[in-house]
């Protein structure tokens with residue numbers, strides 16, 4: 118029998134410790150990402166706790182943490198998430214999933230179930246280090262190219278390549294393809310995560326059993342005009358790409374709403390060059406994050422905004438270029454694993470629901486090779502990617518019990 122109070126207390130201690138100094142680059146938000154000392158300290162924290170449980174802990178060639186309680190080659194069931202954070206992150210996104218996976222490993226030992234387990238904490242899920250979301254799991258699934266790792270993927274902080282940073286941190290990026298072997302022995306995979314929206318809270322549910330994960334397109338549009346003096350240049354003489362960007366942002370909202378079917382679209386980054394108050398910008402770059410569970414709908418929005426941008430720029434004597442960063446398809450999750458989680462949730466008598474995920478997760482990659490599912494817990498008012506993020510260790514303890522029992526039933 119799981120002592121949920123004890124589990125909740127352990128989960129809370131882990132979460133609060135990993136929110137403390139030494140584990141974040143900022144004291145206003147949780148900020149940790151690949152190859153920073155605070156991220157290294159976070160991996161060391163999990164390594165110590167897992168070694169205490171007798172797990173064999175290692176890291177793949179680029180830094181994804183892998184811990185297992187069976188020798189390589191034997192089947193194991195996968196649990197985990199990511200412990201890097203958004204640059205404006207909260208204590209719970211990702212980290213609560215790894216902590217809950219750790220609690221599943223603890224309970225497995227204490228209750229003598231001796232289930233074969235492998236805990237994985239994926240590198241760079243947030244993309245805070247190199248602007249590439251799900252980077253560790255996409256490397257594992259070989260959904261990147263060596264050229265991207267060697268050259269195009271550049272650090273947000275200093276513009277140097279992923280390859281250089283990985284090597285400097287003591288990893289072996291030249292062996293990146295071997296990361297695929299992390300999934301070789303997995304008989305299944307369950308990731309726990311905070312919901313990052315407010316459906317569970319508003320419906321009074323403590324648990325979400327996730328049935329599918331929205332697909333996405335990440336891209337940039339760069340409009341190019343001409344830098345001019347902001348005071349001396351009459352309005353009719355301007356080539357102002359900032360105005361093109363503004364038209365695109367409004368059009369993107371219209372396209373997403375018109376597409377419906379849960380399609381969403383966001384411009385989260387915008388940058389003008391030279392970015393001075395008294396200079397009409399020469400260039401305007403803005404990011405696109407377009408998502409949905411209906412492939413045609415969200416990919417249609419990406420296609421239409423690219424065409425709109427180019428026409429809007431041309432109308433004003435300028436150019437606009439759409440460059441895709443990356444894309445993943447909407448991912449249905451494994452029916453048998455979902456049913457096992459559903460049965461385990463029913464057994465607890467606690468309120469739960471089946472639901473899709475609007476946020477992206479490493480499970481989108483794992484699911485290509487391993488029967489996978491996810492468990493959500495509520496986060497207060499749906500706030501996430503913010504230091505105001507809040508979630509309940511008691512809900513996480515309930516999730517740990519449900520995951521543990523689902524894994525037992527899947528053996």
Ligand code: HGY
Nearest residue numbers: 242243250476477478
């Ligand atoms: O943005 C996402 O979907 C994830 O939280 N990185």
Ligand code: MN
Nearest residue numbers: 210211242310
């Ligand atoms: Mn996350």
Ligand code: MN
Nearest residue numbers: 203210243502
């Ligand atoms: Mn996130």
